Amino acid sequence: MSDITRILHQFELGDPTASDQLLPLVYEELRLLARQRLANEKPGQTLQATALVHEAYLRLVGKENDASWDNRGHFFAAAAEAMRRILIELARRKRGPRAGGDHQRVDLPEHELGIMDSRLDIVELSDALDELAQQDSRAAELVKLRFFAGLTLAQAAQALEVSLTTAKTDWKYAKNWLRASLHRQL
Amino acid sequence: MNTQIADEKSIFNIAVHIDCADARREYLDQACADRPEMRQRIEVLLQMEDEDPRFLEDSAQTQPTLDFDSIELNTPDAQIGPYKLLEVIGEGGMGTVYMAEQTEPVKRRVALKLIKTGMDTRQVIARFEAERQALALMDHPNIAKVHDAGATESGRPYFVMELVKGKPITEFCDEQRLDTEARLKLFQKVCQAVQHAHQKGIIHRDLKPSNVMVAMYDDQPVPKVIDFGVSKAVADKLTDKTMFTRFGQIVGTLEYMSPEQAQFNNLDIDTRSDIYSLGAILYELLAGEPPFEREKIKSQALDETLRMIREDEPTKPSTRMSQICEATQTAENRKNSFQKLGLILRRDLDWIVMKALEKDRTRRYETASAFTDDIQRCIDNEPVAAGPPSQSYRLRKFVRRNKTRLLAAGLAFSGLVICASVSTWYAMDAIESEQAATDAAERARTSEKKALTEAKIANLVNEFVNVDLLGQANSHNEPSPDLTVREALDRAASGIGDRFKTEPMVKAELLKTIGEAYGSIGAYAEAIEKLHDADQLFQAQLGEAHRKSLQTHLSLLWVTHGQPDFDYSKIEDSLKSSLLMCEVELGIEDETTLQARFQVADLFQHLKRSSEAVQISLQNLAICRRVLGNTHDTTIKTLQNLGICQFDQGNFVLAENRFRQVVVAWTETHGNDHPDTLNAMTNLARAINAQGKPERSLPIAQSAHNGIIRVYGNKNVRTTRSAELLIETLEKLGRIDDSIKIQEWLVEQRIDMLGVNDRETLSARYNLARSLAVAGKFEEAQDQYSDLDIATAGMSPDDPVRFGTVMTYSAVLARLGNLRETSELLERHYEQLVTANGADHKLSKNVFGRLIHSLKIQEKIEQIVRVGENRIAALQQIETNQISPTESSFILADTYSQLGITMLTMENFSSAAGYFERESKVRQRLHEQNPDDNDNTTAWAASISNQAVSLEREIRRNNDHLPTSDLLDRQRDAEAKIRSVLATNPAHKVAQESLRIVLKMQTDLLMESGQSDKASTTLSNLVGISSGSERLKYRTLLIKSLLVKGHREVSAELENWIADPTKSKEAIPRIASAYAWCWINAAEDPLLEDQDKYDCQTRYLNATFDLLTSAVDDPDGLLPESIKYLLNNEDFDPIRERPRFIEFITRVKKLSPAASMKELQDSNIE
Incomplete structure (x- = not known):
């Protein structure tokens, strides 16, 4: 049993510290995976972040044949957060020189790790998401799961343990809220 | 998320779907009234949507990047093996169903079910392969065939089945508005299909409406059961691991799942699980909803749902139907059909469905065809095999209770090693203790x-x-x-x-x-x-x-x-050590310790050591309440025990209070009709009865009795006991007629249960007869008793039932005037008692008393004497045989007394006197043995005076029989005996009274026989022991008796009289008159010289006048009486005494001018 599945079992057992343990593990795994994958890609090629997450899932969880959606939900929540951090990290690095004493790691190769819509500023979106989470954390989480972890609406609904209808409502509201926020209209 | 955001979100969500701008505005006007800020925000959001509806959508995932569950094959013409997918025809918990086209080896349309990821594909396929053979054997028009199973390239399992068109059975029935009978007929076809599968050894495991598709063929609805073999291959067993899955895909469809499937680690599922699911489907067809509410299943935690499936009894379909109808109008179709059914049909259907849904599968229909047969019987209005669930209800409950206990016990084994810890119990011997511990640990x-x-x-x-x-x-x-x-x-x-x-x-x-x-x-x-x-x-x-x-x-x-009849003291030591061990090993507040302490209290209660029991119970109760709560069994039992002890101590009010709490607690935990609740109610009624408040206890006793009948039926010991309590209560209330009704019922039950001649039956009949007698129904009572007399004849004569029967029977006979029968009955029983228990048995004395009383009424003296002498002889025999004959001597004395009094009241005085004399001799002997026995002394004195009275009566009636001197001798003899009693006990009232009677009788005898001089001795004795008017009378008589002796004796006695401080005013004129008599008589006394005579006379006259003068001072008007007394005395010569008389009159006039001048004038003194 991998560390991740062990932690996922801890969720089953109601261990509240499980998510604290899960995030760093998933984060490390994603970074490792990204480095490996990007190393094999031609420079200039953009690797889809969400595909990376799913690959990580199969590597870490899927092979254990543990198909409980509860566990997946926890995993993808952690993965979405990890991926967000990685993307922000990359975006910040692309933007310019880092301040001295910055702890950010620079071990990712100079390849793109991106999202489908290149028009979106990942940092701005991430900030807007934080804002949204302040007043509607469920909707924010839904966006994260879809945007960073690549879940479909139905999968995200299951992960969040809400109905599809609720998820649809949340989604429609959240995406327009985010757009309004990015356009400084709210 | 706060409510404002929630509002905002939902308003936005509605608005965004309104395309028409005006309508949208109107909606917002209405929804955001008073909330302009929110409206503004929503307008911005709507604007965002309108400007760029694809925002984020492209970068977010609509199709999974990876193949989790679905639709890698959504694209038209996707191919899985030989199957070309055409379209999605269904989505389910397990996966997606496609219509597909098979090309090889035959061209046909099929249904292909693609199972979600997450299954171990190899296992699924392996499980399916294992059943493939059996599946191939199934050939039934109402079963959809499963053709094939396999795995996609990405490893997802799939099943290929006969393509079935149609709708799930429930939807079909509602859409077609089928009535109940049509529904039943359709359902029967489903049963037949399932029966077919079961015969081929195939269990479906996931029967539910969506697995029973119905379509019309030739205007006939034809059901097809699909997915046979699929769920077994797919469904994992329910394990602890899956307990946390909240979506239910893996565990199957909860609404139709049998209790055994809802059990963890249960590998054992058989055809009866399918019967349950069929029952659930029928339930839904009839009631419109599955047995357990969908909403509940969705909303509550899985383990709670599973528990509910395993333990809760669903509502009957008819009840459920009416509940749903009340709540909604949607069930109109079924309402019209199911509700319209006759009561019987509806009840039968309830029973049929509930039988299929039994938790215990052994109580369900054995087979699907038995199920459908019963439905057919119901349709044909024949009695159905299913019945109310009460038949084996108790057994089921019982086993279920024990099963829980078993499981609990089985799971409590983790302490296996801890148990071997060193026990302080053995601390008395350290080495031994260590050895024991080592041994135990080793073991x-x-x-x-x-x-x-x-x-x-x-x-x-x-x-x-x-x-x-x-x-x-x-x-x-x-x-x-x-x-x-x-x-x-x-x-x-x-x-x-x-x-x-x-x-x-x-x-x-x-x-x-x-x-x-x-x-x-x-x-x-x-x-x-x-x-x-x-x-x-x-x-x-x-x-x-x-x-x-x-x-x-x-x-x-x-x-x-x-x-029964257990000697509790035998287990005291063992129980106390167990308690001690519990306290030491488990702690004083451990549940087992509390149970042990309760048992110790219970032991003390049975040993009637109430105060110890109360003390322990109070202590235990406090801990129980704190540790276990008020409704724990041990708490309640402790409380009950406390109540019983306080009852035993006579604290009925406290006991009532306890029992009341017990009743409430048992009712809460076990319900109204639980044996413990009912038992507590009877206790409560008893405690109230004991306070003498039958009016309060009656309703409790009544309802306890009714409950006990419900639970135990008529013929049960508990039922008869509660009936007895009710009878007792009614009798205390004086409701004899009501009591008789229940007693008659009780007698019937006892006869049925135990037979006519069982002791308990006889006892009930005896009580009934007695109540009839009390109610004045003597004829009915006599009928009962004459039967009872025969029925109880074989019993020991001192058996309470037998003895009571004879006694009350004799009373009833006497009451009805059958005196001869009464005494015959009594005599027969008396003789039996004497033979069996001896003449000195207390019951024989009792019966003897009744016997001679009944003979007395019939004036059968000879018989009394015969019976009496027999008894005396028997008692004397016993007396001589006994080493310490005191007890039988008392009985003998009592017998003499009984006979004496009988004879006395029958005016057979001489015989009475004889018995009293014999009594008094025995009493005297007993008195000498024990002078402190006051009862005996009293009886002794009484016997003497009774003897004297009897003699006196005898003399009065027939003077000739005995010479007066003999009589007087006997009287003096009696007097002497009485005085000897008084010598030891001077204040003895009965003895004093007896003495008075004896002396009076002596006096009368002497006076009547002209020996008044001798009478003065008895009279002066009588004066000494009498008081008040009695004493005045005896003094007067005494003076009169002394007259023959002369003035000296008279005047001497008069001086005593004057000196008596208790003398009354009425005595004064009598004394005065007596002095006047002395004055006259002294004049005639030849023994006196002239001077002496004159002095003597002067003394007498002075005394007369002094007394009269003192009477003058008397305001109550004794003077005229005195004067009259004097003047009427023929020895008084007023002329000769003129000077003194004038002086006297003057004084009278002076003192009391108005005083009776008439008397003075009458005296002609003037």
Whole structure:
């Protein structure tokens, strides 16, 4: 049993510290995976972040044949957060020189790790998401799961343990809220 | 998320779907009234949507990047093996169903079910392959064939089935508005299909409406059951691991899942699980909803739902239907059909459905065809096989209760090693203790090695209960529920045998459970045997101080004293040590310790050591309430025990209070009709009765009795006992007629239960007859009694029932005027008593008294004498044979007394006097033996005076019979005896009275025989012991008796009289007059010289006048009386005494001018 599945079992057992343990593990795994994958890609090629997450899932969880959606939900929540951090990290690095004493790691190769819509500023979106989470954390989480972890609406609904209808409502509201926020209209 | 955001979100969500701008505005006007800010925000959001509806959508995932569950194959013309997918025709918990086209080897349309990821594909396929052979054998028009199974390239399993068009059966029925009968007929076809599959050895495991598709063929609805073989291949067993899955895909469809499927680790699913699911489908077809509410299943935690499926009884479909109809109008179709059914049909359908839904599968229909047959009977209006669930209800409950206990016991094995910890119990000998601990630890280690895992033990125990105990519970032909339980236990007990040789813990656990179960049905001998064995096993395995051992030992002690006539003191030591061990090993507040302490209190209660019991119970109650809560069994039992003890102590108000709490607690935990509740109610009624408040206890006694009849039926010991309580209460209220009704009923029950001549029956009949007599229904009472007299004739004559029968029967006969029969009955019984118990038995004295009373009424003196002399002879015989004859001497004396009084009241005086004399001799002897026995002294004095009275009466009636001198001798003899009584006890009232009677009789005799001079002695005695007017009378008589002796004796006595401080005013004129008599008589006295004579006369005259003068001062007007007395005295010569008389008159006039001048004038003094 991998560390991740062990932690996922801890969720089953109601261990509240499980998510604290899960995030760093998933984060490390994603970074490792990204480095490996990007190393094999031609420079200039953009690797889809969400595909990376799913690959990580199969590597870490899927092979254990543990198909409980509860566990997946926890995993993808952690993965979405990890991926967000990685993307922000990359975006910040692309933007310019880092301040001295910055702890950010620079071990990712100079390849793109991106999202489908290149028009979106990942940092701005991430900030807007934080804002949204302040007043509607469920909707924010839904966006994260879809945007960073690549879940479909139905999968995200299951992960969040809400109905599809609720998820649809949340989604429609959240995406327009985010757009309004990015356009400084709210 | 706050409510404002929630509002905002939902308003936005509605608005965004309104395309028409005006309509949208109108909606927002309305929804955001008073909330302009929110409206503004929503407008912005709507604007965002309108500007760029694809925002984020492209970068977010609509299709999974990876193939999780679905639709890698959504694209048209996707191909899986030889199947070309055409379109999605269904989505379900397990996966997606496609219509597909098969090309090889035949071209046909099929349904292809693509299973979600997450399954172990190889296992699914393997499981399917294992059943493929059997599936191929299924050939039924109402079963959809499964053609194939396989895996996609990405490894997802799929199944290929006959393509079935149609709708799920429930939807179909609603859409077609089928009536109940049509629904039933359709459902029967489903049953037949399932029956077919079952015969081929295929269990569906996931029957539900969506797996029963119905379509019209030739205007006939034809159902097809789909997915046979699929769920078994797919469905994993329910394990602890899946418990946390909240979506239910893996565990199947909860709404239709059988209780055994809802059980963890249950591998054992059979055809009866399908019967349950069919029942659930029928339930929904009739009521419109599955047995357990969908909403509830969705909203609550999975484990709660599973528990509900396993334990909760669903509402009957008809009840549910009416609930749904009340709530909604949607059920109109079914309402019209199902509600319109006749009551019987509806009830039968309820029973049929509930039988299919039994938790215990052995109680469901054995087969699907039995199910459909019963439905057919229902349609044909024939009696159905299903019945109300009460038949084996008790057994089921009983076993379920024990099963829980078993499971709990089985799971409580984790303390296996801890048990061996050093027991302070053995601290008395340290070395021994250490040795014992080492031994125990060694034993525990070895047994631990050998022992099965926790789960395995639980499984074994569970399986045993299921198969050996629960498995035999389906007999419908058992008349008595207790018998069934008993038989089940017998079989289970013999089933243990040598099966668990290698697993002593399992064996011990089972023996304990079976033993406790035996105990609870009152089979104490079996209970003791099993619990004893269990106790030995546990002690050997775990040591005696282990919780298990202690619990078992406590159970053993508990059933031990459940035996009738048990000597409780035998278990006191053992029970006390168990309590001590519990306190030391488990702590003073441990549940087992609390149970042990309760048992100790119970023991004291039975030993009638109430204050000790109360003390312990109070202590235990406080802890129980705190640790276990108010409604725990031990708490309630402790409270009950406390109530009983306080009742025993006579604190009926406190006891009432306790029992009331007990009733409330049992009602809350066990319901109204539980034996414990009912028992507590009878206790409560008794406590109120004991306070003398039958009007308050009556409703309680009544409702307890009704409940007991409901639970135990008419013919049960508990029922008759509660009837007796009710009777007692009614009698106390004086409601004899009501009481008689219940007594008549009780007699009937007893005759049915025990036969006519059983003691209990006779006792009830005796009570009934007595009540009839009390109610004045003598004829009815006589009928009862004459039967009873015959029925009880064989009993021992001192048996309370026999004795009571004869006594009350004789009273009834006497009341009806059948005196001869009365005395014959009594005499016969008296003789039996004497033969059986001896003449000195207290009951023979009682009957003898009644006998001679009845003979007395009939004036049968000879018989009285005959019976009496026989009795006397018998008693004298006993007296002489006894070393210490005191007791029989008393009885003999009593007998003399009884006879004497009888004779006296029958005016047979001489005979009476004889008996009293014999009595007094015995009494005197007894008095000499024990002078302090006041009762005897009283009786002795009474016997003497009775004798005297009898003699006196005898003399009065016939003077000639005895010479006066003889009589006087006897009287003086009696006087002497009485005086000897008084000598030791001067204040003895009866003796004083007796003496008075004797003296008076002597006086009368002397006076009447002209010996008044001799009478003066008795009279002066009488004066000495009498008072008030009696004394005045005797003084007067005494003076009169002295007149013959002359003036000296008279005047001497007069001086005594004057000196008597208690003399009354009425005495004055009499004394004055007597002095006047002395004055006259002194004149005639030849012995006096002239001078002496004159002095003497002067003294007498002075005394006369002094007395008269003192009477003048008397304001009550004694003067005229005195003057009259004087003037009427013929010895008084007023002329000769003129000077003194004038002086006297002057004084009178001066003192009292108005004083009776008439008397003075009449005296002609002027």
